[in-house]
Each structure stands twice: as structure tokens, then as C-alpha cells.
Amino acid sequence: MLDFVQMLGHNSLKFTRRLGGSFCFLCASLLRWPRWRRSFPLLIEQIYFIGVYSLLIIIISAAFIGMVLALQGHNTLEKFSASSQLGQLLALSVIRELGPVICALLFAGRAGSAIAAEIGLMQTTEQLASMEMMGVDPLWRIISPRFWAGFYVMPLLVLIFDMVAILGGYLISVDWLALDAGTFWSNMQSSVDFYTDVVNSVLKGLAFGFVVTWVSVYQGYYAPPNAEGISHATTRAVVYSSVFVLGLDLILTAVMLGGW
Numbered sequence: 593m594l595d596f597v598q599m600l601g602h603n604s605l606k607f608t609r610r611l612g613g614s615f616c617f618l619c620a621s622l623l624r625w626p627r628w629r630r631s632f633p634l635l636i637e638q639i640y641f642i643g644v645y646s647l648l649i650i651i652i653s654a655a656f657i658g659m660v661l662a663l664q665g666h667n668t669l670e671k672f673s674a675s676s677q678l679g680q681l682l683a684l685s686v687i688r689e690l691g692p693v694i695c696a697l698l699f700a701g702r703a704g705s706a707i708a709a710e711i712g713l714m715q716t717t718e719q720l721a722s723m724e725m726m727g728v729d730p731l732w733r734i735i736s737p738r739f740w741a742g743f744y745v746m747p748l749l750v751l752i753f754d755m756v757a758i759l760g761g762y763l764i765s766v767d768w769l770a771l772d773a774g775t776f777w778s779n780m781q782s783s784v785d786f787y788t789d790v791v792n793s794v795l796k797g798l799a800f801g802f803v804v805t806w807v808s809v810y811q812g813y814y815a816p817p818n819a820e821g822i823s824h825a826t827t828r829a830v831v832y833s834s835v836f837v838l839g840l841d842l843i844l845t846a847v848m849l850g851g852w
Contacts, residue, residue, distance in 0.1 A: 631737060638741035642703045646749060649698055654753040657694060658760030661685060665761075666769050678771060679780035682761040687789045691754040693841050696800035699746060700833035704808040707738050708829035711812030712822040720813075735813065739805050746801025747794045754793060792848045799840055804833045 665681045711734060714720050720730040758780075765771045784790070808829045815825035 631732075634733070634737040635741055638737045639745055642707070642738070642741050643745035643749065645706075646699060646702045646745075647752070649702055650695060650749050650753050651756050653694065653698055654691075654756035655760040657690060658682065658686065658757030658762075659764045661690070661757070662761035662764040662769070666765065666771075675769075675771060676775050677779055678765050678769075679762075679776035679778075680783040682765070683758055683780040683784050684789065686757045686761075687754050687784060687793050689841075689845070691757060692750050692793050692796035692800060693837065695750045695753040695797070696746070696804060696837045697834055699742075699749060699801070700804045700808075700830050700837065703742065703745075704804045704829050704833050705826045707742070707805065707808040708812035708815070708826045709822055711735070711738075711809060712815035712825045715813065715815055716817040716819075716822060718817075730813075735809050739809055742805030742808075743798065743801045746804070747797035750793055750797035750800075788848075792844075795848075796841065796844055799844060800837050803836045803840060807833045807836065 661682055662678060665678050665685075666675055669675050669678055669681065711720075714734065720734065723730050723733060762773075762776060765776055766773045811825040811829040811832070815821045
């Protein structure tokens with residue numbers, strides 16, 4: 593029993609220390625605000641690496657999710673003779689929840705893991721230590737461009753995911769299930785509110801991008817300098833990011849819908 597209490601206390605202190613260290617790392621990264629004249633090329637490079645390279649998996653996943661949601665929604669609504677509401681169901685489901693959440697999970701798996709592995713490799717090969725010896729701040733040169741690139745790119749990826757998913761659902765609904773295209777779009781337009789739905793979806797994208805990139809750069813920066821350490825850091829970046837995204841989604845949804 594005493595060993596269990598000791599282990600529990602040790603793990604609790606270790607978790608608290610890591611949590612405090614992550615917040616200190618976040619504050620230090622935010623204070624290294626990009627010097628736009630010198631940092632702009634670095635930022636553009638990371639936006640391309642994080643955003644453009646993630647487009648393929650985002651678009652393909654969004655198309656199939658929209659198609660599946662249309663099939664499942666039609667199968668359910670048809671039982672209640674409400675198939676005409678499929679456009680409304682598809683748009684609200686994608687814009688409010690599925691778009692931001694699934695896009696963030698895909699972003700964590702693609703971009704978050706790449707960020708953690710790249711920074712972890714720099715740590716292992718002592719590139720970050722070499723920068724410090726030359727008087728170059730790694731937080732400004734390496735961490736800040738990746739952090740802000742993920743923050744800027746994520747809302748755009750969410751909007752692309754929403755549009756492609758709705759288009760995929762439209763193709764299934766109209767071309768396959770033979771629903772009226774006018775009814776599909778009119779019900780969607782009457783049910784989707786720009787501020788309540790679209791703006792909130794973008795805000796979720798901003799929050800998820802902030803969390804995913806924060807976790808990824810932190811795990812990579814403090815990865816043990818060996819192959820096993822990089823592997824564990826990459827795994828932790830994806831797992832922690834996914835858990836934080838789902839938990840944050842619950843909080844944001846409760847706040848946006850007026851539950852709190």
C-alpha cells in the first residue's frame with residue numbers, strides 16, 4: 593500500500609512538473625513574436641509544409657465522410673419521411689462538429705507528428721544547441737514559425753474540410769439518392785447561420801490548431817536525444833493532441849451552445 597501511494601505521489605508530481613514546464617514553454621514561445629521582415633520566409637515555408645502537405649488527406653477524408661454521412665442520414669430520415677431535410681442534417685453535422693474535430697485529428701496525425709519528429713531530430717543531432725552557441729534563439733528560429741503556421745493554417749483547413757464534405761454529401765444525395773437539388777440547398781441555407789455555425793467552426797479550428805501545435809513543438813523540443821526518444825515524443829504528440837482536442841471540443845461546444 594505504501595509503495596502504491598509513493599508511486600502515485602511520484603507520478604502526480606511528475607505530471608504537475610511537466611504541465612508547468614509546458615506552460616512556461618508556451619509563454620516563452622509566445623514572447624518570441626515573429627519579426628515579420630526576417631521571419632516571414634520561415635513562416636511561409638512552414639505554412640506550406642504544414643498546410644499544403646496536409647491538404648490531400650484532408651480533402652480525401654472530407655469527401656468520404658460527407659458521402660457516408662449522406663447515406664447514413666438518408667437511411668435514418670427516410671424512416672420518418674423526412675428525406676428532404678438531408679441537406680440540413682449534413683451541413684449542421686459537418687460545420688458544427690465533424691469538420692473541426694476530424695480535421696484537427698487528421699492534422700495532429702499528419703502535421704503534429706511531423707513537427708514533433710523534425711524538432712526531436714534537431715535536438716538529437718544537436719542542431720538546436722549549435723544555434724544557441726551561435727547566438728540564434730531556437731524558440732524564435734525553429735519553434736515560433738511552426739507554432740504560428742499551425743495556428744493560421746488550421747482554420748483554413750477546417751473550411752476546406754467543411755466545403756468538400758458538403759460537396760461529397762451533395763453528390764450522393766442528388767446524383768445517387770435522387771433528391772431534389774433545390775430542396776437540398778434551400779434547406780441547408782435556411783438552417784445554417786453564418787455567425788452561430790460558420791464562425792464558431794472557424795473559432796474551433798483556431799483553438800484546435802493552437803493546442804495541436806503547442807503539444808507537438810513541446811514534445812519535439814524536449815524529446816530525449818535518441819531514436820527511442822523521438823519515437824515516444826512523436827507518439828505522445830499525436831495521442832495528447834487528440835485527447836486535448838476532444839476535451840476542448842466538449843468545452844467549446846458547451847460554451848457556444850449556451851450550456852455554460
